[in-house]
Amino acid sequence: MTSRHDTAALPAQAGGAAPGRPGKDAGPAEDERRRRARLSRRWQRDMRWSPYAFVSPFFLLFLAFGLFPLVYTAWASLHTVELTAPTDMQWAGLHNFTRIFDDEFYWNAARNTLTMGILSTVPQLLMAMGLAHILNYKLRASTFYRVVMLAPYATSIAAASLVFVLLFGRDYGMINWALHFFGIDAIDWQNDKWMSQIAVSSIVIWRWTGYNALIYLAAMQAIPHDLYESAALDGANRWQQFLHVTLPALRPTILFTGVVSTIGASQLFGEALMFDANKGASGGAEHQFQTLGLYLYEQGWVNQHLGRASAIAWTMFLILILIGAVNYVISRRLRASS
Amino acid sequence: MTTTLTNPEETVREPKRAPRPKAGRAGGQLHAGPLAYAILILFALGSLFPLVWTAIAASRDNNRLAQTPPPFWFGSNLFHNLDLAWTEANLGKALLNTTFVAGVSAATIVFLSTIAGFAFAKLRFKGRGALMLIVIGTMMVPPQLSVIPLYMMVAKLDWTDQLQAVILPSLVSAFGVFFMRQYLLQALPDEIIEAARVDGASSWRVVWHVVFPAARPAMAVLGMLMFVQTWNDFLWPFLVLTQNGNPTVQVAVAGLGRGYTPDQSLIMAGALLGTLPLLLVFAIFGKQIVGGIMQGAVKG
Numbered sequence: 330m331t332s333r334h335d336t337a338a339l340p341a342q343a344g345g346a347a348p349g350r351p352g353k354d355a356g357p358a359e360d361e362r363r364r365r366a367r368l369s370r371r372w373q374r375d376m377r378w379s380p381y382a383f384v385s386p387f388f389l390l391f392l393a394f395g396l397f398p399l400v401y402t403a404w405a406s407l408h409t410v411e412l413t414a415p416t417d418m419q420w421a422g423l424h425n426f427t428r429i430f431d432d433e434f435y436w437n438a439a440r441n442t443l444t445m446g447i448l449s450t451v452p453q454l455l456m457a458m459g460l461a462h463i464l465n466y467k468l469r470a471s472t473f474y475r476v477v478m479l480a481p482y483a484t485s486i487a488a489a490s491l492v493f494v495l496l497f498g499r500d501y502g503m504i505n506w507a508l509h510f511f512g513i514d515a516i517d518w519q520n521d522k523w524m525s526q527i528a529v530s531s532i533v534i535w536r537w538t539g540y541n542a543l544i545y546l547a548a549m550q551a552i553p554h555d556l557y558e559s560a561a562l563d564g565a566n567r568w569q570q571f572l573h574v575t576l577p578a579l580r581p582t583i584l585f586t587g588v589v590s591t592i593g594a595s596q597l598f599g600e601a602l603m604f605d606a607n608k609g610a611s612g613g614a615e616h617q618f619q620t621l622g623l624y625l626y627e628q629g630w631v632n633q634h635l636g637r638a639s640a641i642a643w644t645m646f647l648i649l650i651l652i653g654a655v656n657y658v659i660s661r662r663l664r665a666s667s
Numbered sequence: 668m669t670t671t672l673t674n675p676e677e678t679v680r681e682p683k684r685a686p687r688p689k690a691g692r693a694g695g696q697l698h699a700g701p702l703a704y705a706i707l708i709l710f711a712l713g714s715l716f717p718l719v720w721t722a723i724a725a726s727r728d729n730n731r732l733a734q735t736p737p738p739f740w741f742g743s744n745l746f747h748n749l750d751l752a753w754t755e756a757n758l759g760k761a762l763l764n765t766t767f768v769a770g771v772s773a774a775t776i777v778f779l780s781t782i783a784g785f786a787f788a789k790l791r792f793k794g795r796g797a798l799m800l801i802v803i804g805t806m807m808v809p810p811q812l813s814v815i816p817l818y819m820m821v822a823k824l825d826w827t828d829q830l831q832a833v834i835l836p837s838l839v840s841a842f843g844v845f846f847m848r849q850y851l852l853q854a855l856p857d858e859i860i861e862a863a864r865v866d867g868a869s870s871w872r873v874v875w876h877v878v879f880p881a882a883r884p885a886m887a888v889l890g891m892l893m894f895v896q897t898w899n900d901f902l903w904p905f906l907v908l909t910q911n912g913n914p915t916v917q918v919a920v921a922g923l924g925r926g927y928t929p930d931q932s933l934i935m936a937g938a939l940l941g942t943l944p945l946l947l948v949f950a951i952f953g954k955q956i957v958g959g960i961m962q963g964a965v966k967g
Contacts, residue, residue, distance in 0.1 A: 372869075379870035380792035383782040387802070390779075390839040395805055398813030405815060415819040456710075463706055466699035476953030477711045479960070480718060483945040485899040487920040488938035492717045495724060495732070495931060503720070503737045539714060540960065547961035596809050599901040603921060622902075625811055630906065635815055642811045649809060 399646075406640040412633035425640035429628075435641070437616055438624035441526065445601075445620065446594035449530035453538050454586055458579075460538065461545035462571065475546075478539030490532055490603030494519075497528045519606055522617040529618050532600045537593070541586050548582035549575060580663055588656050595649060598622030621645050718942065724935035725749070732931045748936035752923065756937050757912075761919035762944065768830055768915060769897040772837045777890045780840060784847025785878045789860060790870075799848075805841040814906055821907050832907045833915060837897055843889055850885035850962070851878070888959030891952055898945055916941040 406425055408418040429435045460478065464471060481489065496503050497518035505515045518528045552575065560570045576583075597620045601612050610627035612619025619627075621641065629638025699707075726745035727738050753759050786792070787799050817836055826832040855878065863873045879886070904915045914922065923929075923937040949956065 375869050377792075380786040380790040380795070383786035383790070383870075383874070384798060386779045387783045387839055387841075387844055388798070391805055391841075394817065394836040394839065395808060395813060398816035399808060401816035401819075402812050405819075415822050459706075460710060463699065463703045466703055468699050468703075468707070472954050472957070474707050474711055475957045476949065478714050479953065479957055480946065480949055481714050483895055483899075483949045484718065484942050485917050485920065485945075486901045487917045488721070488942045489717065491920065491923075491934055491938045492721050492724075495935070496717065496720070501733050501735055501737060506736050535713070535717065538710075543957060543960050550961075592807070592809065596811060599905075599921075608921070622811060626906075629815060635819070639815050642809075642815060645809060646812050649807060653807060 402639045402642050405636055406643050408636045410636040412630060412635050415635060421636060425637045429637060429640055434616055435624060438619045438621045441618055442595060442620045445526050445530050445597060446591060448526055449533035450590040450594050453534045454541060454590060456538050457541035458545055460542035461549055464546050465549045475543060478542060481536045482540045486599035487603055489536055490600050493532045494604055520614060525613055525618045529600050529604050544586055545582060548579050552578045584656060584660050591652050592649060595645060596622050721935050721939050724932055725939045727932050729930050729932050744932060748932050749940060751933055752937040752940055756919045756923045757914060758919050758937060758940050761914045761916045764830060765898055765916040768833050769894045771834055772897040773890045773893040775838045776840045776843045776893045777886050780843030780847045780889060781882050781886055782874055783844045784851055785874060787848040788851040789855060802841045802844050810902060814903060818906055828908055828910045828913045833904050836903060840893060846889055847885060851882060855881045888955055891956050892959060895945060
């Protein structure tokens with residue numbers, strides 16, 4: 330393509346202006362030739378460098394606000410750095426890492442992040458799949474449902490969490506009030522370990538189910554019709570069609586949403602912060618729903634140990650890389666088997 | 668898709684519309700039954716209920732919210748609470764700040780993503796594949812990894828509580844580059860670019876007169892998506908805007924919940940104020956945003 334543009338598109342060579350009118354002295358013709366050579370050089374420079382000019386702002390900003398911090402966090406994790414004097418760094422080797430690995434609250438936070446990740450991701454994606462399937466039927470007012478289901482996505486973490494705190498209130502919350510009709514006693518949604526984790530997860534589920542449903546729906550609509558036709562000819566009923574046509578075709582999308590939701594879940598922060606009655610970083614009085622994100626914030630901004638917080642950040646990154654690797658292996662297996 | 672609002676009875680009465688029973692996608696042309704509608708309506712109610720109830724709670728007072736059963740309908744305190752939230756939580760300023768931050772971020776992201784996406788989609792250059800891989804790879808880097816050095820930078824520059832500290836790190840979006848690239852690959856025929864080249868247009872002129880007009884629909888959608896995302900950004904603004912003198916909406920709303928004796932109806936009024944502008948955007952452009960998310964999903 331480059332060569333095509335270089336040659337075909339050259340205005341100077343395209344033969345618009347006649348080269349040097351006869352009868353004139355050589356001066357203007359020479360000027361004209363030089364002018365065209367200059368234009369041509371400028372043209373080639375443009376063709377050659379403008380792609381880099383177009384992508385460079387992204388990469389410059391990414392260098393400054395993505396890559397540099399990434400590396401610097403690794404550097405800081407090997408130092409003792411306090412929030413009060415962030416420029417004063419003292420070499421500490423791996424001390425920060427051994428320090429957090431010795432902290433039972435680190436492992437507690439890691440476990441909570443895992444359980445809340447499962448509690449929020451699995452139901453969310455299952456419901457999104459079901460919703461997408463229904464939205465894929467011929468519906469009246471289908472746009473209406475799509476927009477309405479996406480409305481939680483437009484709601485901020487802070488606002489959504491504050492509402493859910495009220496709805497999940499122990500004494501006057503609407504959910505306990507509704508449950509008492511089923512003979513269920515008031516649940517202490519903020520202080521009970523599992524119940525609080527379910528409550529925080531429900532905020533995540535509420536915000537993201539509609540979004541994921543739309544992504545599944547888009548993938549479902551891209552499945553060619555004739556796959557279903559031949560499945561129907563083979564006598565597959567609708568459930569079998571879903572199982573043997575829709576699901577396999579959605580594998581890449583399912584993996585994609587799985588990875589994105591997992592990344593989101595591993596960074597769970599705002600919901601858990603706002604769900605705490607004291608709006609503190611401990612994730613409840615007993616750390617019952619403290620996530621790694623909250624633990625990082627607690628170490629860095631409450632206890633003011635930025636070096637330690639950097640170490641936590643890097644362990645979170647390593648976990649993500651691990652998830653990415655597992656995902657890669659799974660998707661290769663799936664591709665090989667299909 | 669959205670115009671296929673066919674009446675079930677109609678198709679039955681007019682068999683010529685469906686000359687042969689198409690298998691279709693799973694339900695692609697099968698009409699939804701009552702159960703499907705019931706589930707959809709249930710989910711729609713579930714999506715809207717917390718939002719509506721925010722407004723209900725914001726229209727009550729603290730005492731009423733501490734009673735069972737909880738209120739199900741609006742009271743008379745809405746404007747009083749909104750007024751209080753406006754002044755007490757600095758929400759007026761917060762809304763202005765957030766509009767500015769989200770507007771600048773979204774506009775910059777759209778501009779930078781469009782030119783980068785164009786280069787990746789339509790121009791040949793050395794290292795294109797590798798650079799695109801880097802772009803995609805950056806989507807995996809969690810924000811927690813950058814907040815600590817960014818915080819140090821901001822502290823050193825003395826930018827705490829200033830909006831540029833919020834804006835600067837949010838000016839890049841790998842997703843944006845990817846989104847625009849996917850769109851331009853399909854929406855912009857090579858012939859148009861070539862024609863512009865033959866006419867002697869430089870690369871910048873091509874971008875200005877060919878790419879931007881062709882990309883306008885995608886730019887609008889990306890702009891809205893990025894506006895929503897920046898508007899709702901929580902972690903980073905929460906870390907750098909610490910003094911509450913110059914908050915974004917999220918920081919201001921989060922601050923509301925922190926009082927010694929939290930006034931729940933006031934908190935709900937703040938949450939409502941912080942959410943309404945975006946819901947308004949959604950009410951107007953919801954269809955386009957839905958389309959954009961689905962578009963980004965398929966081609967991804």
